Amino acid sequence: MTLERILQSQGFGTRRYCGDLIAAGLVEVNGELCEDPRAQFEVDGLRLTVDGEEWLACTKAYLMLNKPAGYECSQRPRHHPSVYNLLPVPLRQREVQAVGRLDHDTTGLLLLTDDGQFIHAQTSPKRKVPKVYEVTTAEPVTPAQTGALRSGVQLLDEPAPIAAEACEITGERSLRLTLVQGKYHQVKRMVAAAGNHVDALHRSAIGGLQLDPALAEGEWRWLTAQELAVLSGKA
Numbered sequence: 001m002t003l004e005r006i007l008q009s010q011g012f013g014t015r016r017y018c019g020d021l022i023a024a025g026l027v028e029v030n031g032e033l034c035e036d037p038r039a040q041f042e043v044d045g046l047r048l049t050v051d052g053e054e055w056l057a058c059t060k061a062y063l064m065l066n067k068p069a070g071y072e073c074s075q076r077p078r079h080h081p082s083v084y085n086l087l088p089v090p091l092r093q094r095e096v097q098a099v100g101r102l103d104h105d106t107t108g109l110l111l112l113t114d115d116g117q118f119i120h121a122q123t124s125p126k127r128k129v130p131k132v133y134e135v136t137t138a139e140p141v142t143p144a145q146t147g148a149l150r151s152g153v154q155l156l157d158e159p160a161p162i163a164a165e166a167c168e169i170t171g172e173r174s175l176r177l178t179l180v181q182g183k184y185h186q187v188k189r190m191v192a193a194a195g196n197h198v199d200a201l202h203r204s205a206i207g208g209l210q211l212d213p214a215l216a217e218g219e220w221r222w223l224t225a226q227e228l229a230v231l232s233g234k235a
């Protein structure tokens, strides 16, 4: 692909604008200045420096974000800032989307991508991708409550009880819940139906992929090829 199209595909602006950046001597490719907008390169793995900003080019973007509390997973947030504000401009321009949403007060692992097929595969009810939540409760957790969550609780507007894939007590007021569905406020509603209340909620894993402990709240990083393989069930 030509360099100007590569820059455009990475979210740096229109093709003409990217061509101008290149011709102005503001773009390096794998550490070397390239002033020819039509120079040809393979996209994936290309190390770009665009007006001083280092960028690893990729045909599709896959990333994990450690979502802080107080952010909405919406492009048009209503009451809180958007998680998309935590991403650099090129990723916002590329229109990466959250793979399923977390509530504004939920923290932890959020995947984002501009690969529509990946979003579909990860969120399809048929795939039953397990998501692990660390729940802090208002009241002490009882074995009866975790038993109810494992055997199934009835939620309003659901035809049948919904059971957690796994549920264990992790502290006096905390439990770990693994769900394979992605229903609206599912953890909060299930814990309420079991007779307790969610005070804080953190997602620690999706489909075998753990939130990177090195990521501070609000930080993001690219997924590795190995992590993508884990998520796609190929590892």
Ligand code: URA
Pocket: 101, 102, 103, 104, 106, 184, 185, 186, 187, 188, 189, 201
């Ligand atoms: N379940 C909830 O109740 N909230 C979330 O953010 C995610 C799962």
